[in-house]
Amino acid sequence: MTELASLDEQELVVRLRRGDQRACARLMTWAERNDPRFAVQHRAFCDELGVAQRIGITGPPGAGKSTLVEGLASHWRESDDRKIGVVAVDPTSPFTGGALLGDRVRMSRLVLDPGVFIRSMATRGVFGGLARATDDLADVLDLFGCHSIMVETVGVGQSEVDIARSCDLTLVVLHPGGGDTIQAMKAGLMEVADIYVVNKADMPGVDRLVQELFDVLELREIPEDQQPPILTAVASTGQGVPELAEAIDGMVRDRRDSGRQAERRQDNLERRIRRLVDGRLRHEVWQARGLSDLLHQRLAEGGKLSAYELADEVLDQYQQAAGHPANLLGNISQTDPEDSP
Ligand SMILES: Nc1nc2c(ncn2[C@@H]2O[C@H](COP(=O)(O)OP(=O)(O)OP(=O)(O)O)[C@@H](O)[C@H]2O)c(=O)[nH]1
Numbered sequence: 001m002t003e004l005a006s007l008d009e010q011e012l013v014v015r016l017r018r019g020d021q022r023a024c025a026r027l028m029t030w031a032e033r034n035d036p037r038f039a040v041q042h043r044a045f046c047d048e049l050g051v052a053q054r055i056g057i058t059g060p061p062g063a064g065k066s067t068l069v070e071g072l073a074s075h076w077r078e079s080d081d082r083k084i085g086v087v088a089v090d091p092t093s094p095f096t097g098g099a100l101l102g103d104r105v106r107m108s109r110l111v112l113d114p115g116v117f118i119r120s121m122a123t124r125g126v127f128g129g130l131a132r133a134t135d136d137l138a139d140v141l142d143l144f145g146c147h148s149i150m151v152e153t154v155g156v157g158q159s160e161v162d163i164a165r166s167c168d169l170t171l172v173v174l175h176p177g178g179g180d181t182i183q184a185m186k187a188g189l190m191e192v193a194d195i196y197v198v199n200k201a202d203m204p205g206v207d208r209l210v211q212e213l214f215d216v217l218e219l220r221e222i223p224e225d226q227q228p229p230i231l232t233a234v235a236s237t238g239q240g241v242p243e244l245a246e247a248i249d250g251m252v253r254d255r256r257d258s259g260r261q262a263e264r265r266q267d268n269l270e271r272r273i274r275r276l277v278d279g280r281l282r283h284e285v286w287q288a289r290g291l292s293d294l295l296h297q298r299l300a301e302g303g304k305l306s307a308y309e310l311a312d313e314v315l316d317q318y319q320q321a322a323g324h325p326a327n328l329l330g331n332i333s334q335t336d337p338e339d340s341p
C-alpha cells in the first residue's frame, strides 16, 4: 500500500513548511476525512515533528475553555510573537460563532492574525476516529511551524478526555457553576490534569471549588511536589492568564529537561499506534471480509436470535476466511507485529 506522493502533493508539504495557510487547510481536510493521501504525506514529514508544545484543554461544557484558549493565544502572541495553532473538537462556541457577540468580536481578532491558525472539527465531518484525526491535525500544525498547539475538547466522555491526555500537558478547566468536583471525577478529569484552572473566579463559589479540589488531591496521596497546581482565572477579562501561561511554559521546560516529556510522548505514540491498528483491524474484519453483510443478512432473516450465537457465527466465518494465520492481518500486514497487543 506504500504510495509515493505525486509532484503536486510533494509541493503541498513544501508549502506547509513555508507556512502556507491553504496548504495547511488542505492537509487537515485529508486528515479529517482519513484520506490515504494523508498517511503518504505523514511518512514524508514525520521525522520533522515534535517541535511544538501540545496542550490539551478539557473540562465541562461552558467552563470557559475557548475563552481561555483565546486569552492564552493573545498573551503568547503579544509576549513573544509565538505562532499558535488551535484545534477545537466538536465545538459549540465560540469558534463556530455560537457565542455571545463579545466572544465573537474578540475571537475574530485572532482569526485575522496570520500567526494563529484555528481549526474547528465537528464529529460528523471526521472519519476513522476523533482521536486519530486530532493527532494528525496537531502534526500538521507542528510542521506548519506553530510553537504552541492547543487542543480543546469538552470533557464529557472518556474519548474526549483521552484526546486532551494525548498532548504534552493537560489543563482541566472547571467553573463554580459546573456542578461539584464529584462530577469532574466521574468524567475522569481528575486523573488527567497536569494543571487545574478554576475559571470564572468572578463568580460565587470559587473558594469552595478550590478547597474541594485540594481535598480530592489530598485523598489521592500524590507527593506534594507532584500535585497538579490549581490556578484561578477570569478568562473573560484576562485575569490570571499571564500566570497560567507562565505555569504552562515552566512545566513544559521542566519536563523537557527531566526527560518526562519524552516518556509521555512515547506513551502517547504507543496508544496512537494501537488505535490505528485497532481501527484498521475493525475495518478489515467487518468490511473487507464481508462480515457486516453476513450479520445484516442473518438479522434480516428474523426470528429470535441469541447475540452470543450470532457473534460466534461471525467469528467462525472470520476464522474460515482468514484461514492460515499469515492471512489474519490481510492488507494491513505492513504493520509491525511487535505493535499488536
Ligand atoms: N463570568 C465569567 N464568564 C466567563 C468567563 N470565562 C468565560 N465566560 C463565559 O462563559 C461562557 C462560555 O465560555 P466558553 O469559552 O465558550 O466556554 P467553553 O468551555 O469553551 O464552552 P464549550 O466549548 O461549549 O464547552 C461564555 O459566555 C463566556 O463569555 C469568566 O471568567 N467569567
Ligand SMILES: [Mg+2]
Binding pocket: 065, 066, 067, 091, 092, 093, 094, 152
Ligand atoms: Mg469551547
